[in-house]
Amino acid sequence: MEADSKPKKSGARLCCVCNQNRAALKRPKTLEQICRECFYAVFEEEIHQVILENQLFKPGDRIAIGASGGKDSTVLAYVLSELNRRHNYGLDLFLLSVDEGITGYRDDSLETVKRNELQYGLPLKIVSYKDLYGWTMDEIVKMIGLKNNCTFCGVFRRQALDRGAALLKVDKVATGHNADDIAETVLLNILRGDIARLSRCTSIITGEDGPIPRCKPFKYTYEKEIVMYAYFKKLDYFSTECIYSPNAYRGFAREFIKDLERIRPRAILDIIKSGEDFRISTTTKMPEQGTCERCGYISSQKWCKACVLLEGLNRGLPKLGIGRTQGLNSDGKKDRKRDSRTPSIESKQCGSLEF
Amino acid sequence: MACNSSTCNSSGCYKGYEEEEQPKPNTKAAVNGGNSCQNLCVKCKVNEPVCCGIGGENSRFCKDCFKNNLYGKFKQAVTYNAMITPPDKVLVAFSGGPSSRVVLQFVHEMQYKAQKNYDANKDKSLPVFGVGVAFIDESSTHSFTSQHIEKAIEDIRLIVSNLAPPSKELFVVPIESIFSSDGIDGKERLKELLDAVSDVTGKEDLLSHLRILLLQKIASENGYTRIVLGSCTSRIACHVISATVKGQGYSLSADIQYVDSRWEIPVVLPLRDCPAQELNTLCSLDGLKIVELLNGPCSGINGLVSSFVKVLQEENPSRECTIVRTAGKLTPFHFNRVPEIHDSNVPSATRRHQKRYTLKPNGSLSSDSFCPICNSPLKKSNFPSSLRSHGSQQNPDLFASACSSCQFQILPKDPSLMEEFLSLLPQQMITKAKHGDQGNFSLLREQIQEFLFSDGENEI
Numbered sequence: 026m027e028a029d030s031k032p033k034k035s036g037a038r039l040c041c042v043c044n045q046n047r048a049a050l051k052r053p054k055t056l057e058q059i060c061r062e063c064f065y066a067v068f069e070e071e072i073h074q075v076i077l078e079n080q081l082f083k084p085g086d087r088i089a090i091g092a093s094g095g096k097d098s099t100v101l102a103y104v105l106s107e108l109n110r111r112h113n114y115g116l117d118l119f120l121l122s123v124d125e126g127i128t129g130y131r132d133d134s135l136e137t138v139k140r141n142e143l144q145y146g147l148p149l150k151i152v153s154y155k156d157l158y159g160w161t162m163d164e165i166v167k168m169i170g171l172k173n174n175c176t177f178c179g180v181f182r183r184q185a186l187d188r189g190a191a192l193l194k195v196d197k198v199a200t201g202h203n204a205d206d207i208a209e210t211v212l213l214n215i216l217r218g219d220i221a222r223l224s225r226c227t228s229i230i231t232g233e234d235g236p237i238p239r240c241k242p243f244k245y246t247y248e249k250e251i252v253m254y255a256y257f258k259k260l261d262y263f264s265t266e267c268i269y270s271p272n273a274y275r276g277f278a279r280e281f282i283k284d285l286e287r288i289r290p291r292a293i294l295d296i297i298k299s300g301e302d303f304r305i306s307t308t309t310k311m312p313e314q315g316t317c318e319r320c321g322y323i324s325s326q327k328w329c330k331a332c333v334l335l336e337g338l339n340r341g342l343p344k345l346g347i348g349r350t351q352g353l354n355s356d357g358k359k360d361r362k363r364d365s366r367t368p369s370i371e372s373k374q375c376g377s378l379e380f
Numbered sequence: 381m382a383c384n385s386s387t388c389n390s391s392g393c394y395k396g397y398e399e400e401e402q403p404k405p406n407t408k409a410a411v412n413g414g415n416s417c418q419n420l421c422v423k424c425k426v427n428e429p430v431c432c433g434i435g436g437e438n439s440r441f442c443k444d445c446f447k448n449n450l451y452g453k454f455k456q457a458v459t460y461n462a463m464i465t466p467p468d469k470v471l472v473a474f475s476g477g478p479s480s481r482v483v484l485q486f487v488h489e490m491q492y493k494a495q496k497n498y499d500a501n502k503d504k505s506l507p508v509f510g511v512g513v514a515f516i517d518e519s520s521t522h523s524f525t526s527q528h529i530e531k532a533i534e535d536i537r538l539i540v541s542n543l544a545p546p547s548k549e550l551f552v553v554p555i556e557s558i559f560s561s562d563g564i565d566g567k568e569r570l571k572e573l574l575d576a577v578s579d580v581t582g583k584e585d586l587l588s589h590l591r592i593l594l595l596q597k598i599a600s601e602n603g604y605t606r607i608v609l610g611s612c613t614s615r616i617a618c619h620v621i622s623a624t625v626k627g628q629g630y631s632l633s634a635d636i637q638y639v640d641s642r643w644e645i646p647v648v649l650p651l652r653d654c655p656a657q658e659l660n661t662l663c664s665l666d667g668l669k670i671v672e673l674l675n676g677p678c679s680g681i682n683g684l685v686s687s688f689v690k691v692l693q694e695e696n697p698s699r700e701c702t703i704v705r706t707a708g709k710l711t712p713f714h715f716n717r718v719p720e721i722h723d724s725n726v727p728s729a730t731r732r733h734q735k736r737y738t739l740k741p742n743g744s745l746s747s748d749s750f751c752p753i754c755n756s757p758l759k760k761s762n763f764p765s766s767l768r769s770h771g772s773q774q775n776p777d778l779f780a781s782a783c784s785s786c787q788f789q790i791l792p793k794d795p796s797l798m799e800e801f802l803s804l805l806p807q808q809m810i811t812k813a814k815h816g817d818q819g820n821f822s823l824l825r826e827q828i829q830e831f832l833f834s835d836g837e838n839e840i
Contacts (some may be wrong), residue, residue, distance in 0.1 A: 215620065216692065218702045220709045277695070281688045285625060288681060289581070291788070292625050298784075299629025303757060304711035 042067065047256075048078035053249035054290060061257055068254055072242055079229050083242045084115030087195040090096035091186055092120040092141065092149070094134030096255045097201030099262040101142060101243060104254075106145050114177050119193050120145075123185045124153035125178055126161020127268065134263040144261060152189040154181055158335055166269060167201065175273050176347060177338075180330045184322060190237045202241040205248040208293045209278040216278070220305060227300035234314065235323045247293060249286075420800040421445050431665060434655050434697040443665050450662055453653045454486045461638040462718050463648040464490070464606060468509040469831055471551075471604040471645075473595055476515070476536060476671030481612035483651050485668055486542045487511055487608060495546050511532045512549040513540050514598050516591055520556055520567045523575065524673075551598050555587075558594045558806045576797070581626075581680035582789030589754050592647070593808050599645040607647045614656035614689070616649075617700040620707040622685040626785045632758035633710035635742045642715040642755060655700055742791075751783035752813035753790055758783055778802055778813045 038048040038058050046060035052067075056112065059067070076082060090105060091125075092098040102120060109116050122138045125131050135151065142149040155161050158181060166174050190198050207227060214223040225231060230240045255262055285292045316322065317329035325329070330346060337345025421429045423503045431446055433439030441449065458464055464487075472487055474480045481588035494508045509598055515536050519529040533552055556566030570590075577583045599607050611619075616636050623632040634640065640647040651659070663670055692699040749758050779791055779798065792801050802810065825832075 211624065212621070215624065215703060215706050216699065218706045220706055223706070277688075277692060281684070284684055284688075285681070288684065292681070295627030295785075296624055298627045299624040299632070302627075302630035304630065304633055306707070306711050 034136070053189075053253070053286070054247045054294075056290060064257070065254070068246075068250060069104060069108060072104055072246060073112060075229075076108070076114075076242055077244055081199075081242060082114055082116055082197070084113075085117075086115075086197060087117040087119070087193070089119045089121040089150075089186075089190045089193055089195040089198045090147070090342065091123045091198055091200040092138045093201075093265040094122070094137035094141070094266060095201070096251055096260075096262045097203055097243065097248075099137070099260050100251050100255050101199065101201040102141055102145055102147060103258070103260055105242070106147065117195075118147050119195060120147045120149040121186060121189045121193065121195075121198065122149060122151045123182050124151055124155070125182065125190070126163055127152050128163055130265060130268050131162075133265070137261060137263040139192060140261055150189055150193050152185050152192070154185065157185055157188060158331070159183070160335075160338055162269070165280070165338060168338060168341075171269065173343075173347050174269050175275075178269075180334055184331045186239075187235075187237050187322070195237070198237050198239045200239060200241055201243055203243040203246050203248045203373055204252055204293050204297060205279075205282060207241070207244060208282055208296040209275055211296050212278040212281070213275060217274075223300065223303060224305040227297055244297070245294060247290075351361075389411060423449065431661050432700075434657055436697060446658075447662060447666065450482070450654055450658055451486055454483070454650050455490070457638055457650040457652060458490070458648075461648070463608075463639065463650060464509050466494075466506040466509055468606050469512065469604045470606045470608055471512045471514050471595070471599045472608045473610070474513050474515050474536065474540075475610070476532065476673050477610075478659045478668075478670050479612045479615070479651060479654075479656065481539075481610075481668045481670050482654075482659045482662055483608060483610035484513065484539075484543065485666075486650070488548070491546055495737050508546065510604075511546070512551065512602065512604060514551045514553065514595060517552055517554045518587070518591075518595055518673075519840060520554060521587065529673075532671050532673055535669065539669055539671070546645075549602075551602070553594060553598055555590060555594060558597065558808075560807060569804060573801075576792060576801050577790055578793075579680070579789040581682060582786075583681055584678060584680060585754070586790050590806065592755075593806060596643055596645055597645075597808075604645060607643075607645050609647060609649055610651050611649045612651045612654050612659055613704050614693075614700050616652060616707075617703040618682075618685050618689050620703050621689060622682055625681060625685065626789070627821070628756060628783070628785050630759045631783070633660050634713045634716060634757055635711045636704065636707055637716040639716055639718050641717065641719050642713070642750065642757070646718060648718075652704070653693060657697075675747075749781070750812065751781070751786055752778060752809045753782055753786040755812070756783050756785075778810075781813050 040046045040048045040060035040063050041057050042059055042063040046062065046088055047059035049061045050059060050064060051057070052059055052064065082088065088100050088105070090098060092102060097236075102118075105116075105118060108114065109118060120138060122135060124135060138149060141147070153161075162174065162178055165177050169177070186198055186200075210226045211223065214226060215222075227244075229244045230238055232238050254260075282293065282296075314323060315324055317327075317332055318334040319326040319328050322329045322331065326333075328336070333346035337343060337347075419636070421427045421430065422438065422763050423445035424442060427442035427444070429440035430443050431441060433441060433446070435448070441669055464470055470487065472480075474484055484582055488511065491508060498504065498506070498508050515533070519526070529611050534816075536552070537550060540548055554566070556570045559566045559569050574583055574586065577586055598604075619635060620632065623629070623635065634642065636649075636652075638649055638652055661796050662668070689700065689703075742779065750756065751758060779787060779795075782791060
């Protein structure tokens, strides 16, 4: 109602940064009162600093942005283009999207990514589970049920991103994992006893010794702030959760972190800091890195996880690769669940990758 | 990003990603009589089971086997870590709750057995260790009626006096005795100190730091050589999560080991492998009296973590164990073992015995300085600021030498209030801030101790 040009009016909340405009919001990370313009500035600047301090990119790099159409990847695409322009990173940016074949979810979000391609002027590549593996997530869930489907999706998506990245011939993949995600992952790894992952999960750059390194420019960016940025900038994104996600164990950690953020916002960053500081011996048994015999992808076992899971799907052994079944030649008799609808697609080879 | 790639997993399938010893309770299998011992204690297969361990259907024990199982864990922890040796005088911290009660009971039983052996033995070479009990009266921080607290103290006196022979000295000490002046003065000062901390979690944590300092004081003034805490698996699991949440990931491994010798009197945790649920069951089975002081639920972060772990535990009863096991894989510090015995009065047999079981320090000597408030080891990157403060006598730069967690939740935000805050802190914390890097010095000394003569030494 009142104009912005009355800064000294008593009782008006002023932006604590510029002290000129009226505060439009409270920063979730710091609870500072801030105006829109200053919020954009501090949000973008913090990400710029993270990129610089961690040397995420170098000039001439071709970067694929993992784009799901959701808020994180949309904002990432937007901000990276902006910073690339503003600070002359000299990067070639691409959008890389994975179609898992989840009706009512993924097909809608892919429309969003296609719009992003036009809006941000970034070339788009879509890779699909159907093409790569011969299965859509919907088909997988029909076979294995609602438990463990996230395992399949996650393993397949990781490979899919690498495949797509190889096709685009990029140097790195940037994903929109934010501070909340990483904090959840730290907690999950503690809860599930995964010390090896615990030592790696806070790294901002991962897979440097693998086919395509990945980085997470949003490592210290709060999810709430990403939402706020997208909201105020009126960015186009798809905001529904995956229809299969309510059953995920991650939900426990997520609930807890939401409650935590209410009491002490900085706790999210504190969890990440703890994760970085954990004293984990480098001689702790870490998996040795080799290659998958079936498809040549990076793997610590004989077959990579995706091949193991695929084998399970194709042979009608939905539990293969889940739980403690030992290897592929184990007694599959107990787990045989003959689905009435036998998959008509022959098992697709993972295909060789030209790395 | 709702679901992250390979870390996402549904509740039923954690098995693929961790080495679990306790199977998830399998109610389906037990019903069909597939297990022949369905109606018998799983351990002795003779008696009827009366209770369940946390393994649910798979761990139904009779009373004796249940108790022996728990006592066995306690005994193993004590022996393997050389927690209690004959010349020791052990102070058991007793809060009145079930874990305290059980650890007191177990320590007493161990002492009782040792006494019987001593009496029966002609050769009186190994004396029996002494046991004392300390109860810290925190009524000045709560609003209990004095009647309530007096009754509680009476109950505690009764419990301790019934645990004789051998008899045990009981110390009932009010929390405000941590300050050199006590009585009304101490109460006021404590109140002012706690009021000066605005963060709820900070207040609770500061109180627990004061508690441990007071235990140290009692032990030190009365010649005790060990402090025994009843911290069980459940409490440790909560501590793992809350330390992570407060940004204390570096120092976490120091707090959760069996032995913590960074204090003047080493602190030991013999119930580390015992879940709270089993300790509770034992108390009701054995009729061990508990004195519940209803300190009120923890609020703030500690309370949130506690409810979180409870939710996880309901979903899977072995979750606490897994949390502690994971955190147990973090590298401990050099002080997470009992210090070697240098007293030549101690029979050499004992010293050899202790040496054999003293864990090799697998933590490097990396950490030299400690936070003056919570005594947590500081990561090396804090060195420049602590060096800066070293040598300043009048006003140690407490803020700079404290860990980031204490800086945030305990110390006042406003620098102008710092001096007043310092004046309220107990002397022990201020002294620690001044002599920040003495830790390293004493460790070096320990290594060359046997070559030093006690006279003619020049203490720096």
